[in-house]
Amino acid sequence: MKLSIRRFTGNQGERFAMLVDELGMPLFYPALFVTCMLRGGGLAINTIINALTAIKAMYAWQDYYGLELESRFKRSELLLPNEIHSLRDFMQIPLAPAQQLSSNVRAIKQSVRVVSSESQYSRMSVIAEYLKFLAGRLHPHTEVSSAAIAQMSQAIKDNRPKKDTRSNTDREDNYLDEEVLAAVTDALEPGSEKNPVFDYAVQVRNSLMFVILRATGMRRGELLNLKVEDFSFNKRTVKVVRRPDSRFDPRLYQPLAKTLGRTIPLSNDISDAVMLYIQKFRTEVPGSNKHGYLFVTHKAGRFQGQPLSNSGFGKFMSQLAASASDFKSIHAHALRHHWNYDFSKIMDANGVSPEKEQQLRAKLLGWTQTSQMPARYNSRRIKEQAGIAVVAMQERVLGKKNQKLGEGE
Incomplete structure (x- = not known):
């Protein structure tokens, strides 16, 4: 059958x-x-x-x-x-x-x-x-x-397989290299000769999507679910809103926000970039005024002006990954992991306590305060700190041993 x-x-x-x-x-x-x-x-x-x-x-x-x-x-x-x-x-x-x-x-x-x-x-x-x-x-x-x-x-x-929590290969080990991220950002710059797409308006849209993902830690579904009305250009913020089963979303495969709704502060540069895309590029796309979703399909055809679909976003990421051998590790969730790594480093540099850091991370990513997800996403930074600590211990022990050996001579 x-x-x-x-x-x-x-x-x-x-x-x-x-x-x-x-x-x-x-x-x-x-x-x-x-x-x-x-x-x-x-x-x-x-x-x-x-x-x-x-x-x-x-x-x-x-x-x-x-x-x-x-x-x-x-x-x-x-x-x-x-x-x-x-x-x-x-x-x-x-x-x-x-x-x-x-x-x-x-x-x-x-x-x-x-x-x-x-x-x-x-x-x-x-x-x-x-x-x-x-x-x-x-x-x-x-x-x-x-x-x-x-x-x-x-x-x-x-009879289900046992869940093995003792994996030798952790998800956070597949991290993004800063040099690769910088190269991707340069390649996505509108007008760049290395840009994987040719249409300038699409270049602006793609660059903005990448910047928002990298700067906010949003999921793909949350990004594609953003509406123009979610942005406050006076307050420089964006709201992540849950809209399950929205009758105003024409997409059959509706992108969804998996986590709690929240408000995220934006830098002036990102807020201005969103405004520029809306006023100069999005408004020029036929059909884009029929809904409020921020990112739209620019290509001419029956989907022109409709909200960008999951498959359309996937095509963008595939084109990006195929444009250079170093870009193969780039995908939306990897950017979310990298945001968490950057967030941990900033919290460390500012002397924020682990408890406060977990509260802030949960708030910014839409988790409850009792969720175990903040600890999971912080594991890469913890592993890095553990490595630094153990090397320092080894150097101290080795230093004492070398000192004794020198005295013996």
Whole structure:
């Protein structure tokens, strides 16, 4: 059975997603699960998409092994231990089109690629909840059956890969070099011969996006969600506003702000650059006056003037990464990590206490004061400080040893 995930927007701007068959018909129980458990739980559309992707992988496993879980659950037959093990193994396989997985045995047995343990863990977590939901509606209901269904769901979770927190390669090790950042900034300067795009207005837009990401630590979704009205040019600030399911956003894949709303101070240069883009370049793009989103598509065509999409931003970053071999490490989230590193150094230089630094970082990046994220993003600076400390200790010890050796002579 060939399945796909279809996204659509409701009349009031709600973003929906469904798992549909080859005829475009939604699958009943996955749709019910999304409506009752996911949207009913207030989950974001991207989280729902990830859940449907996991369920799609489960259907591929079901087809491959010739199972029909809905019929089995109605007959009071739950998953057996060996079937849970096969589900666990199957969830390591990258999700190819369902018909390839179900019809081509060699594609499964000869596959050498596997997904990350995090992806496998996430898939099995969703599937455990979905099968618990499905069995709870189809299995004849008794106290014994409820316990058995809960045990089946827990058995699936127990077969998830263990989360290894002792990784030798930390995310912060993939940091951005200051010289590379300076080179990228120069290349993106409007009018630069090294600029990866030719249109001057697009050069201005791209340079401004890069500067805002680097200077504020925003996520990509927050950047693309900015509106002209979010900027106060008198106060020199910008507001990061959460706008889920906005009916004024024409993008099917609506960029979202994952963290809390907040107000970020801006330098005079950045505030003036935003004003210049709005007044001189954005207003010249046909269709840009139909909405308030700051960054728009400049290229002529049916999307001209519409808010810049995730794919449009991705194209910009891909062009940038491909324009020079040293630029391959440049991406939006790397800039967020680098902002945190710079922020830590500034806090150290100004003698700010670790507790106060964590509060400020959480405020500027939209985390709650109890979030563990500030510590995670500060780990690179902590590792650097630990390295400096241990080298100082080694030099002190070595110095004493050399002194004694000199006295012995």
